[in-house]
Amino acid sequence: xxxxxxxxxxxxxxxxxxxxxxxxxxxxxxxxxxxxxxxxxxxxxxxxxxxxxxxxxxxxxxxxxxxxxxxxxxxxxxxxxxxxxxxxxxxxxxxxxxxxxxxxxxxxxxxxxxxxxxxxxxxxxxxxxxxxxxxxxxxxxxxxxxxxxxxxxxxxxxxxxxxxxxxxxxxxxxxxxxxxxxxxxxxxxxxxxxxxxxxxxxxxxxxxxxxxxxxxxxxxxxxxxxxxxxxxxxxxxxxxxxxxxxxxxxxxx
Ligand SMILES: O=C(O)CCC(=O)C(=O)O
Numbered sequence: 001x002x003x004x005x006x007x008x009x010x011x012x013x014x015x016x017x018x019x020x021x022x023x024x025x026x027x028x029x030x031x032x033x034x035x036x037x038x039x040x041x042x043x044x045x046x047x048x049x050x051x052x053x054x055x056x057x058x059x060x061x062x063x064x065x066x067x068x069x070x071x072x073x074x075x076x077x078x079x080x081x082x083x084x085x086x087x088x089x090x091x092x093x094x095x096x097x098x099x100x101x102x103x104x105x106x107x108x109x110x111x112x113x114x115x116x117x118x119x120x121x122x123x124x125x126x127x128x129x130x131x132x133x134x135x136x137x138x139x140x141x142x143x144x145x146x147x148x149x150x151x152x153x154x155x156x157x158x159x160x161x162x163x164x165x166x167x168x169x170x171x172x173x174x175x176x177x178x179x180x181x182x183x184x185x186x187x188x189x190x191x192x193x194x195x196x197x198x199x200x201x202x203x204x205x206x207x208x209x210x211x212x213x214x215x216x217x218x219x220x221x222x223x224x225x226x227x228x229x230x231x232x233x234x235x236x237x238x239x240x241x242x243x244x245x246x247x248x249x250x251x252x253x
Pocket of ligand 1 (some may be wrong): 131
């Protein structure tokens with residue numbers, strides 16, 4: 001079968017126009033969002049919904065995330081991914097099945113009806129996770145497209161999916177804020193190279209494919225923070241050096 005979204009295949013890298021709708025069924029399946037919000041989602045590929053949860057709901061969810069990430073039984077499960085070179089939990093997968101509180105969250109109409117409306121049908125969960133992202137210490141999530149990974153590694157056939165991220169603490173420059181490229185949902189980036197066996201076990205800890213693919217004579221351009229060996233936030237300097245991070249990577253391979 002011809003796969004329009006083939007990637008990590010013999011095709012090599014390419015930019016391919018999205019072949020699927022962004023909003024399905026003209027947004028008629030539910031009425032959680034106004035027409036303006038649907039239009040903005042269609043245009044940018046994301047939507048920020050502020051103050052969906054009260055302070056006390058957010059605090060309860062944060063407590064639950066802390067419980068999940070410090071539970072020794074969970075830390076020993078394959079669902080828990082540790083930070084590279086450490087035992088600190090970076091992510092926990094399948095959290096809607098590991099936690100009743102998160103299961104209830106996934107069924108909360110304030111979120112569920114948004115997904116139903118955008119996707120134009122009833123919905124199911126493909127993947128759930130908590131990402132801890134501790135300031136300065138946690139490894140970043142490099143630029144990536146979730147759909148490219150889900151398509152190639154999990155077999156998701158088309159772009160009839162969405163991601164919903166709930167911030168439990170303020171997102172700022174210190175804790176790796178999630179950054180999105182408006183409009184990038186209209187194109188599919190088909191990537192070079194084959195997927196190594198059990199790639200997800202490493203890539204979920206740290207995405208380092210570009211650097212590890214580099215050969216003699218290649219240059220890898222790193223959009224780093226600059227030449228200083230610190231990061232300054234509100235007058236407080238914390239040690240951080242791009243060169244050390246890259247050296248650490250080469251020392252490991
Ligand atoms: O939170 C982030 O920075 C990225 C999260 C993400 O893309 C993921 O969990 O797949």
